[in-house]
Amino acid sequence: MIRITLIINKQRYALSINPKWTLLYVLRELLSLTGSKNGCGTGDCGACKVLIEGEAVNSCSILAKNLDNKNIFTIEGLNSNGSLNIVQKSFIDAGAVQCGFCTPGMIITTMGLLNKNNNPSEEEIVEALDNNICRCTGYIKIIQAVKLSVARLMEEKNGL
Ligand code: FES
Ligand code: FES
Structure with a gap:
């Protein structure tokens, strides 16, 4: 296990993770952020997309260990002052x-x-x-x- 910090929806999470875990796995299984869906798990459907530094990326196809201190937004973090954007x-x-x-x-x-x-x-x-x-x-x-x-x-x- 390794220690990393993920910044998700403006909140910092200090996590201990397996280096083989994808960002999608961490979001859904560790943080219960289930808005990002596991459609194919192979980068082909886009259901798991999140914003990383403003760019849409398939979270099933990226390892969480490579995202230390990156700004990540999931669908749960897109509301504006509590309302839908x-x-x-x-x-x-x-x-x-x-x-x-x-x-x-x-x-x-x-x-x-x-x-x-x-x-x-x-x-x-x-x-x-x-x-x-x-x-x-x-x-x-x-x-x-x-x-x-x-x-x-x-x-x-x-x-x-
Ligand atoms: S789950 Fe289909 S692209 Fe990630
Ligand atoms: S897959 Fe059902 S609304 Fe797109």
Whole structure:
């Protein structure tokens, strides 16, 4: 076992971990942060995505030991002052949530995209979501949810 500190949702966790444990395992099994889903465990579905230093990453495919003192956000940490943030609300309002299993990963991917590009084209949205699998929605409403997020964030930025 080794000692590391993870900064998750702005909270510091001093942990003793097996160097072979993935971040997803640590989140779900040690910290009970179960919003990040274990869909495939092989980096193919995006259900386990978290933000690491602002970038969307599959937490099943990264070892926790490599994340000492990195800033990590899970879906549980995205609310704004206790309310859902704009992207979370947009997914609900666009009807982009059915069973919801893929939704945390979709929202994290959207946040990661918007951190890099605050006005993505539809092509860029589709490309960003390429690693996120949804078995329910057919993706149309998910793409609409990302577009709605962009529009609302622009309105907020422009004080409308
Ligand atoms: S569980 Fe990580 S990509 Fe599927
Ligand atoms: S809403 Fe069910 S997998 Fe996407």
